[in-house]
Amino acid sequence: MAEVILRAYERRDAAGAVKIWNDITRTGNAFPGEIEYTAESINSLFQEQTRTVCALLDEQVAGFYILHPNNIGRCAHIANASYGVSHAVRGHGIGRRLVLHSLTTARECGFRGLQFNAVVASNTRAVTLYESCGFQRIGKIPGGYHTKSGGYEDIYIYFYNLVNENQNE
Structure with missing residues (x-):
């Protein structure tokens, strides 16, 4: 595989990023949202974040993360992040690079922690990745995720x- 470059999101990345985002949304086992974005609306979303970083492979968007406060006011010192990796390149370490990079970026932005509110229990790749990167599972919400098929599945907080x-540790 060619070298993966991580860099700040640019407007020209919107078309590649929206494809990844919408693929994840359509799959229905990771992101909480059900509405697909356009390149313009994903650009607006990404511009609103504290940081948005893309992983480029052969100058194409292969993945991204968005980083922002998990809450407002007196809780805004804890970050939240979302990650997306193209189906075509999963399993090649791009997600790990994005997660580790986001930890460094979160520190640089002055955040004191990074929290995930809703990691779907059956998303075993994400669960394994986060735990191997040192995230602590601090809770479980039974039936917290409404599945695409209409059922309910547990979500974890990290x-x-x-x-x-x-x-x-």
Whole structure:
């Protein structure tokens, strides 16, 4: 595989990023949203984030992450992130590079932790990745995800302490 380049999102990345986002949305086992984006609306979403970073492979968007506060006001020092990797290149370490890069970026932005609110239990690739990167599973919400087929599935809450990293062990 060619070298993967991580860099800040640019407007020209919208077409590639929206394809990845919408593929994940259509699959219905990871993102909470059900509405697909256009290149213009994904551009607006990505521009609103604290940081958006793309993974480029042969100058094409192969993945991305968005990073922003998990909440407002007195809780805005904890970040949240979403990741997307093209189906065509999954299993090649791009997701891991994005997650690790987002931890560094979150620290640089002054966040004290990174929290995931809704990791779908059957999304075993994400669960394995997050745990191998040092995230701690801090809770489970039974039936917290409404599946595409109409059922309900558990979701996990994960946290990574950016201030005291030895608490992530």
